[in-house]
Amino acid sequence: SYELTQPPSVSVSPGQTARITCSGDALPKQYAYWYQQKPGQAPVLVIYKDSERPSGIPERFSGSSSGTTVTLTISGVQAEDEADYYCQSADSSGTYQVFGTGTKVTVL
């Protein structure tokens, strides 16, 4: 089955930049999406179509894509950005959706 791989954790100091990667063989063919999830809450979409930001999402959140890896970048990290982050995409046929393994971002 298709898998998306993320680092389990990323630690960053306030004001610094956090980068979270997501790797998958079909990413050159399929868009990636990123979600932020805080404890006890439903996930929130923060990036769609690799690099587009939904309305209401701060500009410090950005996305990029290169080959089989997509990256979520949080510039000028704030304490409120501490959360779990998940990438999501589809298999090469576009039929099945898959979530990444998830990355816990800790703000030191």
Next chain:
Amino acid sequence: QVQLQESGPGLVKPSETLSLTCAVSGYSISSGYYWGWIRQPPGKGLEWIGSIYHSGSTYYNPSLKSRVTISVDTSKNQFSLKLSSVTAADTAVYYCGRRGTAAGIDYWGQGTLVTVSS
């Protein structure tokens, strides 16, 4: 404002069928989008269960396909999940969501915890 709300039993016995409903307000299901289910076992990551397109086409996670049925009731503007032969491994928070083509899951329900236990 689009809103989704899951409902159903919070406790299901092993080997029985888990049944959940997602009521949608603020948007007509028959107008478009994919409507799907995602689950999250306690302390673990998100898992896509499956989706139904507004036309009725269904797409299921291959690992769950033999046990999953997703259906839609446009008259009530809601869609449902049935997962058969459940075990303790199916204990999770179950979310419903709306997904656009090349748009991600832009609206989520609040989630409902379903525990499988005798």
